Amino acid sequence: MPLIRVPKSWEIPDREITPETFFLNRRRFMTNLIGAGLTASLLPLTGCDNDSNSKLANGQFSTKAFPDLTRNPNFAQVDRPITEEDLATKYNNFYEYGGTKSIWKEAQKLPLENWQVEVTGLVKNPRIYDIDELPKKFPIEERVYRFRCVEAWAMVVPWVGFPMKLLMADVEPTSKAKFVRFTSFYDAKITKGNGFFSQFYPWPYKEGLRIEEMANELAFFAIGIYGKDLPKQNGAPLREVIPWKYGFKGAKSIVKIEFVEEQPATFWNTLSPNEYGFEANVNPEKPHPRWSQATERIVGPGSSFSWETRPTIIYNGYGEYVANLYA
Ligand code: MTE
Numbered sequence: 004m005p006l007i008r009v010p011k012s013w014e015i016p017d018r019e020i021t022p023e024t025f026f027l028n029r030r031r032f033m034t035n036l037i038g039a040g041l042t043a044s045l046l047p048l049t050g051c052d053n054d055s056n057s058k059l060a061n062g063q064f065s066t067k068a069f070p071d072l073t074r075n076p077n078f079a080q081v082d083r084p085i086t087e088e089d090l091a092t093k094y095n096n097f098y099e100y101g102g103t104k105s106i107w108k109e110a111q112k113l114p115l116e117n118w119q120v121e122v123t124g125l126v127k128n129p130r131i132y133d134i135d136e137l138p139k140k141f142p143i144e145e146r147v148y149r150f151r152c153v154e155a156w157a158m159v160v161p162w163v164g165f166p167m168k169l170l171m172a173d174v175e176p177t178s179k180a181k182f183v184r185f186t187s188f189y190d191a192k193i194t195k196g197n198g199f200f201s202q203f204y205p206w207p208y209k210e211g212l213r214i215e216e217m218a219n220e221l222a223f224f225a226i227g228i229y230g231k232d233l234p235k236q237n238g239a240p241l242r243e244v245i246p247w248k249y250g251f252k253g254a255k256s257i258v259k260i261e262f263v264e265e266q267p268a269t270f271w272n273t274l275s276p277n278e279y280g281f282e283a284n285v286n287p288e289k290p291h292p293r294w295s296q297a298t299e300r301i302v303g304p305g306s307s308f309s310w311e312t313r314p315t316i317i318y319n320g321y322g323e324y325v326a327n328l329y330a
Pocket of ligand 1 (some may be wrong): 097153187208237251
């Protein structure tokens with residue numbers, strides 16, 4: 004049953020949401036807009052529109068955290084509204100801080116001071132980036148992506164960050180590099196998780212991709228959401244966003260990125276390989292051993308029983324960009 008709710012000011016009203024096929028590529032997008040005589044009027048609307056934001060020319064907008072942000076027109080909207088900020092920042096998975104969805108308060112223990120990200124392994128230019136260096140070095144943009152958790156809930160999040168391929172170009176992986184491993188912040192005194200079993204988990208949280216997946220146009224490093232710095236509970240100050248894969252592939256609070264020859268061991272895959280594959284592409288036809296993946300529940304206000312259910316889309320709707328990786 005669809006939910007009736009009042010959109011937040013930063014959401015694009017439903018009537019302006021165009022079928023996703025309209026946005027399949029930039030040229031078609033621009034041609035359609037120009038054809039409709041809408042370029043000037045619609046583009047500025049794609050910016051965030053709350054009190055701290057102001058619209059600039061050419062689709063640029065300004066927020067306190069990101070003074071000249073542009074929403075990438077190829078990823079300006081999807082087939083459903085952007086999730087309310089309050090839900091995306093208060094309904095989380097971050098097992099370092101607990102095993103429930105309400106870890107946002109616990110996650111405030113994450114210390115962000117002097118954060119560095121080490122990029123190492125099979126690269127020509129190993130680097131240690133100070134976190135503040137990243138938005139100066141790489142052009143920052145906003146992308147609205149569907150987000151699908153393996154637990155069959157889904158959101159739509161406006162991420163702020165830069166494509167992973169830009170960082171790859173900076174460090175230059177060698178021809179031996181076949182995979183990449185991302186490691187999250189871990190300090191046994193702070194990231195204790197909760198419950199008896201968490202002491203046996205294979206900390207720190209690690210995830211991995213094939214090098215071709217990392218080079219894909221969609222693979223993204225986020226440093227913000229909703230025009231603001233990434234909140235701690237969402238993986239501050241740097242996380243992966245891989246929209247065609249289940250959410251667990253997106254390691255949060257990254258401290259290390261390593262280019263390696265062999266497929267790296269990852270957190271959930273080590274814990275339960277039959278349930279959480281390394282590839283983990285969103286696929287309605289491939290059920291999780293304990294539940295179907297044919298449909299997903301769209302996170303909304305109120306009890307999850309009242310959330311809208313939709314059919315899951317293969318590759319989470321991003322097949323046009325990624326299906327060739329798995330041909
Ligand atoms: N990264 C770390 N370090 N620890 C985690 O527990 N959970 C993963 C992923 N990244 C997780 C993580 C899972 S299961 C999901 S669904 C997403 O983060 C949730 O991201 P969100 O809380 O921003 O929605």
